[in-house]
Amino acid sequence: EAAEKCGYEHFMLKEICEQPKALGDTLRPKLDKQGKLVFPPDIESLIKGASHLLITGCGTAYHAAMVASYVIEQVASIPVEVVIASELRYKHHIRKEGEVCILISQSGETADTIAALRMLKNLGIPTFAITNVVGCTLSREADKVMYTNAGPEIAVASTKAFTTQLLSLFALATLLAKAEQLVLLEALQQLPSQAQRLLDRQEDIQRFAANQFNKTKVFFMGRLVDYAISLESALKLKEISYTHSEAFAAGELKHGPIALVDTSTLVVALCTQPSLFAKMDSNIKEVKARGATALVITFEQVHTFDETADMIFRIPQTHPLFSPILTVMVSQLYAYYCSVQKGNDPDKPRNLAKSVTVE
């Protein structure tokens, strides 16, 4: 096992650090020699022919679906519905004309995702799986399949599988984009090296975790894709550090969560949507006024939060819609270092399984 960890203390840290390579390996097969996007013709025609997308998955894969819904609706103007697979399978789903379902699963063996797939096939809805494991059940039963090339993911908490799912979905969104296609394509191609630049500064996050890991309440908040990554960040932190963490859409702060904010609270504000910076800044001021500590995750060139935040972690500048690949890496590292500080084994968190294959 030590050899497989290649010198890293845990599989989770190894997998976090493998993301630049995994992202590159996932993007490369989707580009031709001129750097234009190429998808297998059957997948391209299925996706381009869809007038309505349904995206599903469980756990982290569901969060990838949520991010994709914001991105696809904005760049391609196609309506996207997102439903957790464990709900979708029991729900009275109404089939829409021209509907295609994308099912996301690292393992391709999650019982609820497979049950949702079978239900959709019974309804006659075309199915398209995005998975990381060649030959898995989902890949065999779905009409079409596309693989993420993340390589084996051993740690229970998903990291590189998630960011490669996002990259695959961003590539699909770029293929469907009605405008800005070249800008998006260029941004996609920069993500692997930007992920590396972020990792090069991981000690800043390690230091912050060393100061904050004892916080009993951690809230993540953001708007749009930052909200989806808030959910994923809270999930990661609770999974491996056993800290009570929650996520909410920043606009909902006043509708309940603010009642829980006090001096024992760390609030992580994800701020990557320029048109919403002022709104986020006032939310941060509201939690600070109640004694919370505020960490802001934003882009390198942004100074809106300099006076408000207790600490700012800056990510490389990308297209705001593609920021989730970078913001989530900050949360992964934060969760990992909190877990280690607490003396937990981040690779094998209590009560959790890598793949939930039974109901």
Ligand code: G6P
């Ligand atoms: C479990 C794992 C998660 C994963 C989820 C869905 O809960 O611990 O990391 O996101 O299952 O797994 P899948 O293989 O379908 O992506």
